[in-house]
Structures are given as structure tokens and as C-alpha cells.
Amino acid sequence: MIAVFAYVARRIMTTIPLLLVGTFIVYALTASVADPLAKLATCNQCDQAAFDRLIDLYDLDKPIPLRYVYWMRDAATGDMGQAPTEGSAEVFPLVMDRAINTARLAIPAFLIIATLAVALGVYSAVNQYSKSDYFVTGFSFVGISMPTFVFALLLQVIFAVWWQDWFDAKPFYVSQMHTGSISEVVRSHILPITTLVLVITAAESRFERASMLEVINSDYIRTARAKGLPRRRVVLKHGLRNAMIPLVTIWAIDFAALLGGSVVTETIFSWPGLGPLLLRAIFNGDLNLTMGIIMFISLLVIFFNLIADLVYGMLDPRIRYE
Amino acid sequence: MTTEPLLSVRDLTVSFDTDDGLVQAVNGVSFDVHPGETLAVVGESGSGKSVTAMATMRLLPRSARISGSITFDGRDLLSLSDREMRRIQGEDIAMIFQDPMTALNPVFTVGNQLAEAIRIHHPDVSKKAASERSIELLEIVGIPEPRIRVENYPHEFSGGMRQRAMIAMAIANQPKLLIADEPTTALDVTIQAQVIEVMRKAQEATGAAMILITHDLGLVAGVAERVQVMYGGRLFETGDTGTIYYRSRNPYTQGLMRSIPTFAKRTDERLSPIPGSPPSAINLPAGCSFRPRCEFAEAICRDEEPALRPLDPAGAHQSRCHFAEELPDFSQRTAEVAG
Numbered sequence A: 001m002i003a004v005f006a007y008v009a010r011r012i013m014t015t016i017p018l019l020l021v022g023t024f025i026v027y028a029l030t031a032s033v034a035d036p037l038a039k040l041a042t043c044n045q046c047d048q049a050a051f052d053r054l055i056d057l058y059d060l061d062k063p064i065p066l067r068y069v070y071w072m073r074d075a076a077t078g079d080m081g082q083a084p085t086e087g088s089a090e091v092f093p094l095v096m097d098r099a100i101n102t103a104r105l106a107i108p109a110f111l112i113i114a115t116l117a118v119a120l121g122v123y124s125a126v127n128q129y130s131k132s133d134y135f136v137t138g139f140s141f142v143g144i145s146m147p148t149f150v151f152a153l154l155l156q157v158i159f160a161v162w163w164q165d166w167f168d169a170k171p172f173y174v175s176q177m178h179t180g181s182i183s184e185v186v187r188s189h190i191l192p193i194t195t196l197v198l199v200i201t202a203a204e205s206r207f208e209r210a211s212m213l214e215v216i217n218s219d220y221i222r223t224a225r226a227k228g229l230p231r232r233r234v235v236l237k238h239g240l241r242n243a244m245i246p247l248v249t250i251w252a253i254d255f256a257a258l259l260g261g262s263v264v265t266e267t268i269f270s271w272p273g274l275g276p277l278l279l280r281a282i283f284n285g286d287l288n289l290t291m292g293i294i295m296f297i298s299l300l301v302i303f304f305n306l307i308a309d310l311v312y313g314m315l316d317p318r319i320r321y322e
Numbered sequence B: 001m002t003t004e005p006l007l008s009v010r011d012l013t014v015s016f017d018t019d020d021g022l023v024q025a026v027n028g029v030s031f032d033v034h035p036g037e038t039l040a041v042v043g044e045s046g047s048g049k050s051v052t053a054m055a056t057m058r059l060l061p062r063s064a065r066i067s068g069s070i071t072f073d074g075r076d077l078l079s080l081s082d083r084e085m086r087r088i089q090g091e092d093i094a095m096i097f098q099d100p101m102t103a104l105n106p107v108f109t110v111g112n113q114l115a116e117a118i119r120i121h122h123p124d125v126s127k128k129a130a131s132e133r134s135i136e137l138l139e140i141v142g143i144p145e146p147r148i149r150v151e152n153y154p155h156e157f158s159g160g161m162r163q164r165a166m167i168a169m170a171i172a173n174q175p176k177l178l179i180a181d182e183p184t185t186a187l188d189v190t191i192q193a194q195v196i197e198v199m200r201k202a203q204e205a206t207g208a209a210m211i212l213i214t215h216d217l218g219l220v221a222g223v224a225e226r227v228q229v230m231y232g233g234r235l236f237e238t239g240d241t242g243t244i245y246y247r248s249r250n251p252y253t254q255g256l257m258r259s260i261p262t263f264a265k266r267t268d269e270r271l272s273p274i275p276g277s278p279p280s281a282i283n284l285p286a287g288c289s290f291r292p293r294c295e296f297a298e299a300i301c302r303d304e305e306p307a308l309r310p311l312d313p314a315g316a317h318q319s320r321c322h323f324a325e326e327l328p329d330f331s332q333r334t335a336e337v338a339g
Helices: A002-033 A036-041 A048-057 A064-076 A091-126 A131-145 A148-167 A182-216 A219-226 A231-259 A263-268 A274-283 A287-315 B049-057 B082-088 B110-121 B127-140 B159-170 B189-206 B241-246 B251-258 B261-266 B299-303 B330-338
Strands: B007-018 B021-033 B038-042 B064-072 B093-096 B177-181 B209-214 B226-231 B234-240
Touching: A002 A064, A002 A287, A036 A048, A064 A287, A091 A131, A091 A182, A091 A231, A091 A263, A091 A274, A091 A287, A131 A182, A148 A182, A148 A263, A182 A231, A182 A263, A219 A231, A231 A287, A263 A274, A274 A287, B007 B049, B021 B049, B021 B064, B021 B234, B038 B049, B049 B064, B049 B093, B049 B177, B049 B209, B093 B159, B110 B127, B110 B159, B127 B159, B127 B189, B159 B189, B177 B189, B189 B209, B226 B241, B226 B251, B234 B241, B234 B251
Parallel strands: B038 B209, B038 B226, B093 B177, B177 B209
Antiparallel strands: B007 B021, B007 B064, B226 B234
16 A cells, blocks of 8 residues: 555656646747737737737747746746636636536546446457447447547537427537526537547447457456356456456546547537637637646646556556555 | 266367368267276377367357267266356366466456355355365465465466466366366476376365376376377377377377487487378368378378277277287387387
8 A cells, every 4th residue: 555655656756847848848839839929010009018018928028948937937836827818817717617617528428438338348349240249340430430520510410400300399409508407408418428428439449349359268268167157257257357457548548638628529519618718729829828728638647647557556466566 | 997987978079160161170089088087188289189178168169060979977068058067167077277377367366266166156155165165275286375375366376386276276166077278288397297296186185087188198197097199180099098108009199109208218219209290170181180291101091091990809999090900019119229
């Protein structure tokens, strides 16, 4: 147990240089292309004073590495600055607000994905080359090959537009996060969550199928069968735990990506999450906001990688923390 | 040999439909195993010895086509339902596999896997009792400090210890028949003799009969009462261990003998491997399948497949060779070479 704590402490320490290097690269690149003064260049009424004010406000007369140090110094104290292109809103509360909206899609989507991927993958592997296996692998093939926006638009058209024409009923909302009755809230979540589930489950179930296939052809599964264990117990006790070990890494990556905001899905469903916000921040050249979101995503990735490594240790006794 | 056989295999034929054609893995094999006796099944890779064992355990994939009969303790194993067969697997017939490094599940403790083997067949045994029995089993197979070791995971065991644990698992329910499929092949030479000794002890402790599958004829002496030699899915020779060792009447068996280092050394004969390689199970040569590699082959060997013929009135010694009677004695020949 002490070894695990020491391991976590050491991992967190190694996170700091990783975060510094990562954010510096993003800061330097964004600051190089996002120049607040460029917007003023075509402004006729703006005088030198306006330029000076901007230069003073964003330390534009300082070199980028120094500006990064200033930014980092403030960020370390929790001050992520303001987002000039979002009405000078404070970055930290803004990012947190959108992160919560994103999480409202990401958390249920992830739980469904994780369950479905394991269930479909295991079922498919155990019934390899059966009709249902071909069906599942066919579904995942389609899911992997089709771009996300195709699913999102199809779902919108079918369930929010045509459905209303056919049945004169509104099963799901086409867009936006509703805040009315519970039924409205649920109905506005379903289509974007379904989109995320379809696309990511397709990839994960395929992965889990491959992993389970490798496991059920292994010697220890044969040993388990030779003991006279029922098939269900062979698969669920001896197979599943081994087959889930490689999936944990994929889960960590996918969950961090989901919580970091899905640009395409959220944009198509006009979902006020991190995805569209980041996209806007980049297009508008909003350095503080871009950095705030990037920082959040970096922390997510680092955090879930750490969690994955700890879950590994729980599933596989051969892994030691030293 | 007057007792009823425990296991009686008749005309067992196993084939697999593959992309390359029908693979004849086992071809009309018949043999008996009597209670308490040890039968060694010897042959090169692909001779069908493991498939025979897997067919007996009903562990072959569904794609395998099996015909013939396997009667164990009066029941036809091939006609049992999966559920009925599971009651026999691990309870009446237990198996020890080739590679102990991969045969144990890496994510459960050795004790967990041992106790599972007991409790699946005896659900009335408490967890505590099963755990006590697991410790006792580890002690039987000679694992030091079994009380501590039972809590270990397989990766904390050495290869030899893992194979001992596998043996412990196999004898957990006092089976009537143990099938050991190349139990020492994956082990260091220094460990092999120990593991064979443990198997003998385990067999003594349970009174089980044993089928010892090996490609190493040298391993068989002192362990098995009877030996049967397989080649290309067919039985080539069968007899008492002494008969096979000293009065083999089959060119293939004699070839196997000459490739045992200790035999060759004792007789000053050079270690001589059998030339060529085992036949492909897809296109078995016409006539005698060993013909292409046989130094005594003549025209008849190509035209006619020899039958497995009894060489003594009791039929204890049988050989599949047109020239079984004319073949020089293995011991004589080696003596000539030495002299």
C-alpha cells in the first residue's frame, strides 16, 4: 500500500515538468499566431493609445517565453486570466461551467460505452464466426469508418426532424441543452450521447473482441475447461479479467478525450460544452481561453493515465509499483 | 490384464476441416488403459498423440470431426452431453498440460485455482476446507512452505513449481485417470526427473491410471508399464515397456531409440536422428506412412499399408510393419555395431 502511495506521489511529481513543457509549446504556438494588435490594424478610429493599452494589458512588448512565465505564475495561483473574446469573462469559471456541460454527455456516454464494448466484444469473441459475431463486427466496422458528423446529422434528421413529420411527436430535441422539465432535459441529452456511444463503442468493442479472442485461445482457459468448469464461469471468471487489462488503457484515453469535449458532436448539437468553446477560442485567437482549456485537457489526460496504471495493478498481480 | 479396462478407445478418428484441406490428425486408433496402470504414448510432433488425449478429455474445438468410441468406466464419452462431460472433467479424468508457464491463470492465486478445482465438483466443501486441502495438495507435490505458497500468484512460482501446482490441481479430486500431455517438455532437464517423480508419487497417492504423452522415449523407462508409439495419426507399435525397449519390431520405434542420447552412448553407436520429417497430416503418403523415411522400405511398403499385427499369442505386442518378424533386434543390432 505504501508502495502505491509512493508511486502516485512520484507520478504527480513527474507530471509537473510534463505540464510545463506541454503548456509552453501550446502557449508559444498560440501566442505566435494570435496577435490582438492585428485586429486593431484595420481600425480607423483607434489611436496609438488603444494600441498602447493592449500592449500594456497583454505584455505584448515582452518576449513570448517571458509572457509564458507571467501566465504560468498567475495560473499557478489559480488566476487563469480573462477571455477577451468572450466578453472578458474569467477563464477559470467559464471553463468549469462548460466542462460540467461536457461531463453531462461524457459521463453517461462513457458508462454506456464501457459496458457495451465489453459485452459486445466478449459475446462476439465467444461466438467467433457466428452470425451474431458478423453482425457485431459489421456494426463496428461501419462505426469506425463513418465520420462522427455523419452519425450526428443522421440521428438529428431521423429522430428530431422526420420523426416529427411522421408521427407528429417530438421524441428528442434536435439541438441545445434544455433546462426545462426532466423529460426535456433527458430528451436533449439522448441524441448527442447516442452519437458518442456509436462511434466510440464501435472501436472499443472491436478491441475487446481481439483481446478476448487471444485470451480464450490461451492455455489457462483450456486448463479451466479441463477442470470441468461451466462455460459461463470459464469466460466470465478466467477470461474476462484478463481480457479487460488491455482495454483499461483505451478507456483512460477515451474518457479523458470525452471529458475534454468532443468538438464535432457538441458543435452539431449546439451543446455548450468545451469542444465548441475551444474551437472558438482558437479561431478568435483568444490566448488565455485556449490555454485554460488546454491546461484542463492536459490535466485530464495525465489524471486518467495515472488512474489506468493503478487499475492495471488491481487487475494484474504481476504489476508491481516500485 | 484380466481386469476390465478403465478407458477403452476404439477406432478413434479425428479430422479437422481446414482451409488447406481435411487434416487427418488421428486415424483408427484403438487402445485400452487399465486401472492403476501407466501407458506411455510416444511419437514426434503431429503424430496425433495430443489430439487423442484432447479427444478423450473432450477439449477439441467444435470444428473437429470425431468418430469411433471412447468408453470410460462403462460410459461412452463421445455421446455425453457437455454438462455430463463436465462432471467427469477434473473429477474422474484430469489433465496435466505441457507448458506450466501459461497453463495457470496469471490473475488468480494458486490456492484460488486449486480450491476452485475442488469446489466445482464438491460444492458442499467449505471454502476453508478447500483451502486446507489445497495446502495439503501442495505438500503432496513437494512445494515447500505450502501454507505461504498457496497465497502466491503463478508468476511467483518457478516453472517446475508451477508444474507441481498443475499436478496438485489434477489430483485434487482423486481422479481415476490422469492424462499428462508432455508434462516435462517445457522444463529444464534438471527439473524433468523431479517432476516425473512427483507425478509417480501423485499417482501412488491417488491410485490413478495415467496416460503419459511424450516425444521422449527415454523418459518412459521406469514410469510406464506399457508403451504405444504413434506416427502420422496411426498406432505403429504397442507393447510392454521392456518389449518396446529391447525387442522392438518396428523401424520407426527403433529410429526413436537411436535418437535417445543415453542409448546411443551406452552402445557406442552414434546418435542418429531419423532422416526426413514427419508426414503432413493433409497428404499422408500412400502405403506405409513411414516409408519415405524407412531404411527397410521395399515395393510392398508403397503399395500396401501394413496392418497393426499382433506378434505374440496374447496380442500384447503389436507392430505395424510388413517386415516386423524379419527386422533385426534393436539390441542385437546395436551390439553388432559395438562389437
